[in-house]
Amino acid sequence: MTKGFLAFVLHAHLPYVRHNKEGELAEDWLYEAITETYIPLIIIMNRLVKEGVNFQYTINISPSLASMLGDELLQERYHKHVLKLIELSEKELQRTKDQPELYRLAEMYNYLYKEVYYFFHEKYHNNILAAFKEFQERGNIEIITSAATHAYLPLLLTDEARNAQIKTGIETYQQFFGKRPNGIWLPECAFKPGLDQILAENDLRYFISSSHGILHAAPRPRYGLYAPIYTPAGVAAFGRDIESSKQVWSANEGYPGDYNYREFYRDIGYDLDYDYIKEYLPSGIRKHIGFKYYKITSKNNWKEVYDPIAARDKAAEHAGNFMFNRQQQINYLTQILDRKAIIVSPYDAELFGHWWFEGPQWLEFLFKKLHYDQDEIETISLSSYLDHYPKNQIAMPTESSWGYKGYHEVWLNGTNDWIYRHLHQAELKLIELADCFAYLNDQKDKRYRALNQLVRELLLAQSSDWAFIMKADTMVDYAILRTKKHLHNFSQLVEGIERNNIDLTKLTELEKEDNIFPAIDFKMYQPRSKVQLRKEG
Missing domain, CATH: 1.20.1430.10 (Families 57/38 glycoside transferase, middle domain)
Known part of the structure; x- marks a missing residue:
């Protein structure tokens, strides 16, 4: 018997870095995210569906990101980019053939990049937006939009400018996904009273708020962070759960900092001889290429060789720990609430795979454990929760963001x-x-x-x-x-x-x-x- 709901929200966004001139360094931000985050998410969703695992989550694909993923020029450039990665992986197999620990990792990367190539080019014909659209139509994910170019809306001067950002975001979503979005990711979860009126005028059903944006709402929300509130304009606001966010985000306590996981900052783009790798560096500038052979090991510079099997086991362990903690959370909330609670866990999508290499594995393990090993928690999209509970308290969230110190200081x-x-x-x-x-x-x-x-x-x-x-x-x-x-x-x-x-x-x-x-x-x-x-x- 389901006692409560878990709502993952992934925020997939990059600034618009398309340039007519090929080889611009910033374009690699897109290529890295496709290789290390977006396609790995697509791969695990394919596996979960094939296995019959029930899962739901919400993902924002920002308008600037969608525009780049749908751009034929960038699609062709990425196609060439992943072929270069496969080529380099073949060279790495030769270079490391007498170093068994590194050779095993070179094999891993060779397989990984070939799998990425298959899903990008052969299965989805260079357009991975089609994959996300497919999973939305299956009911596994709900895709939402954001402001057109991820503008920090409270710091814009006029409502005309805020409306233009929101309206363009909706129109871009319609262009790629064939319908209007239900929800919006406010850039940086930044909200100020009055913005909800513009959201309502654009027929948006909900947005995601920082934790304190909800907790300091007026009047104080009866259910805290564990149910949405409606603003006076009639738009639902979901609050970010503090506990589940900390377990993944925290630099000191979060899972990604475990010493068994892959070290992001050691990459052959910096470690190997320049002449060996220069043809894989845009503009000839050293950068991360994606071949990383070491694990975090410790907080100092000494690093051990990465062990993917040990890291995979750790990801499974952490998925079990996360599920256990959510069960404890839901069991407690069941005792004090008169409705099923929702735990909203928003994260940057690029955390999963790009920054935290094992992140997609962790998500896959978690969805499987939630499906097979328990019946207390159900994963859910935010629209589905509003369908379950259409009546909610009216309150105005306070001005806030999810940035450092919780307001506007970062920007x-x-x-x-x-x-x-x-x-x-x-x-x-x-x-x-x-x-x-x-x-x-x-x-x-x-x-x-x-x-x-x-x-x-x-x-x-x-x-x-x-x-x-x-x-x-x-x-x-x-x-x-x-x-x-x-x-x-x-x-x-x-x-x-x-x-x-x-x-x-x-x-x-x-x-x-x-x-x-x-x-x-x-x-x-x-x-x-x-x-x-x-x-x-």
């Missing part, structure tokens, strides 16, 4: 605060132009094209990833370059529009380079007050 601090005055000025200018040119109807008109490209450039500049990278002090130059590039493009387009002197050659180049959201329409930036008056009239 607004001395490293990145300079960007906002420019982003805010661009918002206001775009609203002004959208109002001024609302009469345009011919989408082939160069002004219409320029205004649409103006929207793309602003959306790309608003990505929260750039502010995060500046704070994290990783690839800062790239984040600054991207922010300034899109704002510069925005300014040039504004000048051309206002002077009626649009450079068609430059406009066409921008449309090819920053080609995200092909169906974008600048009119979504029309002043909301005037749009409302027209509706009422």
Whole structure:
């Protein structure tokens, strides 16, 4: 008899790093995530379905990520990328043939990359979005959307800009999955009162909140984090469970830090002779290639060779521990709640496989254990829970995020605060132009094209990833370059529009380079007050 529900929510997102020029280093973020996270998730879902294991979870595939996964140019580039990995794995078999421990791992990588190639190219014909869509149609996963370019919504200046991010996210979802999404992942789980009204206007059913966003809601939620609340606008907010998050996320106590697991930071891209690996390095710069031969071992620099069998056993043990802890949690909650509790466990999808190599194995073990070894907990999607319990308390979540210290500090601090005055000025200018040119109807008109490209450039500049990278002090130059590039493009387009002197050659180049959201329409930036008056009239 089911006593409660477990809702995994995976947040799959990358900034838009598609470039017309091949070999850009940032594009490797996408290739690594496909190889190490997205396809491994698809592989375990195929195995679970084949075995008859019942499982459900929710996954956000952000609009920028979906746009890249659905892009034919990037699909072809990734196809070549995985063939290069297979080629390197063959070389590694030769290099390590006299080192039995390393040779066993070279065999593992050779098999892994060939399996990735099969699922990507042969089974799903270079389009892994089709795989996720297939599992959604089977009822195993629920796919939700996010803001268009993962903008940090509370730090945008206007509701017009927030609405444009949300509306574009929904339209992109419809483009790839053939229907409207039920829910949205608010970037960084960042919420401020009033945002729920925009979600409601866009017919979104729910979002995921930080823990304290729910616990500090007004009035105080009767069920704490273990049931959703409805905002006054009628959108459900699910709170992040603290206990299950800590077991996976915590750097000190979380499973991924176990010494038996693979060490992320030791990679042949840095360890081996440059001449041996240089043809597998984009732009000739040393980086992680994906061949890692050591386990975490200890907190110092001394590392032992990775043992995949011991790591697999540890993943099974940790899956059992996680299930046991959720059972204890559910049994306790059953005693104090008058409904079945839901434990919402949101994680970055890239944790599973990319950062934590054994993460997909852990998920597979967990879903199997939940299916075969107990009957107290049922995995569930967030929409399904709302179907079970359509009546919930009304309360307003507090302003919050899941970032460091729980509010906005990561995305607004001395490293990145300079960007906002420019982003805010661009918002206001775009609203002004959208109002001024609302009469345009011919989408082939160069002004219409320029205004649409103006929207793309602003959306790309608003990505929260750039502010995060500046704070994290990783690839800062790239984040600054991207922010300034899109704002510069925005300014040039504004000048051309206002002077009626649009450079068609430059406009066409921008449309090819920053080609995200092909169906974008600048009119979504029309002043909301005037749009409302027209509706009422």
